[in-house]
Every structure is written in C-alpha cells, then in structure tokens.
Amino acid sequence: MYGGFGTIGSPALLIDALLQKGVRDLTLIGIDAGYPDVGIGKLISHGRVKKLLTTHIGSNPEAGQQMMDGRLAVTFCPQGIFAEKIRAGGVGIPGILVDARMWGEATDGREAVLFEGKPCWMEPALTADVGIVYAKQADTYGNLIYDKSARNLNPLVAMAAEITIAEVEEIVPAGELDPEKIVTPGIFVDYMVNRSGGNS
C-alpha cells in the first residue's frame, strides 16, 4: 500500500529500493498507477506487480496495456470510497457502508442491503502487509508531518499497514515537533528512511 497522488507525495526512494531488491508478484493498493517511469508506475513497468487495487490509471498507459494483456489484474473503486476503505482499515473497522445510489454500476452481482431505509453496499476495509509513505518531517519517535498536497493518502496508508515505512525529508529529535501539528502519531510508524541520508 502506498501514498501519493500522481507523483506528489510518492515515496520515490522506497519505490526504487523495492525495484533494486527484486521483489515481484506484488499486490499494490494506491490511488493511481503513477507514470510509466515515475513513482509507483516503475514497479508496474518492470513487471513486478500482479494485482492493483486503485481508482484511476489514466496517467500510466503501461498499466493499461498490461491490464489489456491480462498480465496485471486491476480492480477499480471510486476514489472517495477507496480512501474511506483504507481509513477503515487504519482504525480497525471491518468495512464501511456506501450509498448504493451513488455507485450504481454493480460489477460483481452483489445486492444492495437496506440500512435505515437507504440502499447500501458493504465494502470491506483495506489493509496491507506493508505501507510506504512520504512525509516532510519526522521525529525520532516516528511522528509524521506532511507537506501541503503531498499529504493525500499518506496518513491513511500509514495507519492501515502491518508494517509502515516512512520516507522523510528530515528526522528531528523527539520533542522538537509541535504535538499539535503531528498528523500521524509515531505509534503507527515502524521504520523511517531519511532522504537526506541515514536510516532510523
């Protein structure tokens, strides 16, 4: 599972590291497929991905081609529901109810259930074995602060993975970040990679 929207807020170093490590047959969960040569799309271009759960792949024709060829299994979900499914995963809720009148095109033959008189679909929460996120600043406890629109899916992914790895611009001693400004509490963060050098 990965943060980022296009290339903004995408953990570029961690993606390169995954490439170098040679991992394959990955299932990816994230908002888009990046670009063929930038962001998460690199893993797809190198044939490392077998399944992709996402909302839109328009920026990555290579992902589209692999899907047409049957090499990549892609499952689409409307973006707001997708984000909410990850949020549910991150806060330990099994699933969410979605207004069935909004997403009317059932693709898997499911029946809507009535909840308080409204037709709804039950959508399972999304979690992952590993989450990779990008943040602007961390402290040594793992507390994270994001950078403008590079926040996007990152705080949600950070909470929804069994192991969360954060790529950060800067790691400062615990106590130096204003607790009021911390977005992701460090308890959700397992490892950090400092972009300016040195791991933690």
Added chain:
Amino acid sequence: MRLTMDQRNMIARRAAKEIVPGMAVNLGIGIPELVADFIPNEWHVMFHSVNGILGVGPTPIQGEEDQHISNAGGAPVTIVPGASYFDSTVAYGMIRRRKLDVAFIGALQVNRRGDLANWIVPGTRVHGIGGGAELAFYAKKVIVLMSHVTLSGEPKIRRECTFPLTAKGCVDLIVTERAVIEVTPEGLMLTEVMYPYSLQDVIYHTGAPLLISEHLQMVE
C-alpha cells in the same frame, strides 16, 4: 467537431456566470479548468481539488512552482488566503456532505433525465472512474461543459446514454458552444442559443426532445 480555444473559453465564460461570490467549487479536467480564469479574485471562491486542497489559486509563475502543491491533474498550482490541505478522506467528506456548491464536469454523453456518462468509451482502454462519480452525485449543482456534438458530428445530448453511466440524474445544466440547456423535471429546457448557431441548428444537433424556454435568449 473539435472546439477552438475561443469556443472553449466562451463555454467556460458562460458557465462561470453560475458562480456567485463565496461558493465552493470543483473544476474537472478539460474545459472546466478554464472556468477559474473568469472568476474575479475578490469573489473569494474556494476551488476544491480532490487531492487535498480547498482554496486552489492560479498557476504559479514559471520557476516558482512548489513541487508539493498540485491540482488533481498533477499540474502545479498555488493557493489563496484561507486555503487548507487535508487527506483524501476529508477531500471526499466535503463532497459527500454536500459542501460543494458547484461541480463543473466534462461529459461524453448526457441524456434527457440528466444522467451523465463521462468515464469510459466502450471498446477503449479503461482508466477507472477516479472521483467522477462522487463529484457528480453529491455536488449541489452539476454543470456539464462540453462540445455539443462528437468529433464525427453525433449529438452528445441524447434520449438515452449508450456509454456506461457515471451517475444518474445528476446534471443540472449543460453549457456547449451552441446552447445552454437546463435539466428540468419536465425534460431538457433550451434557454440560450449561442451566436452564430440558430435554434434550428441546436434542435437538429440535439438527440433528445427540447423544451423551448419562453425566455429563450439568442446570445450574441
């Protein structure tokens, strides 16, 4: 028919008249992106972007882009005073809680009941629906900005959509280079015909029955 830049700007200028000061507005990709150019700064319209900004400002001067501020299409943008950043669930919370006054959206087809098809042409590569369905379903007002006909001259406003729907009954107003059409409970109501097109031309190139407003304007 491929629209000229002048025609695209004309559509955006007309659509911008639907905005009043203080509104929260989402602009889709394509012609809708041009709408911002026709809104005075002092109106304090807050532009929403699904990647997590409320208060998107103009395109930055070349060389002054911030690599961490972009719109949902990935283009660098600035922010206005009062702007905020937030995660994707909050971006869609604003949408689902009907806080957006207007969504300007491009379209492939619209039918007489205001059903919208704008996410897939059958037989072509699937890109995924992104945030389109949620914006179209939940915005208080949905305005479609598009060319009146396809590249091959087929009407895009039809009795029934033949492409998969993005959302049902969501469209309130259609603005094209030829006409402004309201979706009403009685059907599609033609309210404006754009110069140099004629009433007959608009009727001929619309694939659904049109009611003619008693206040029909021929716009110069």
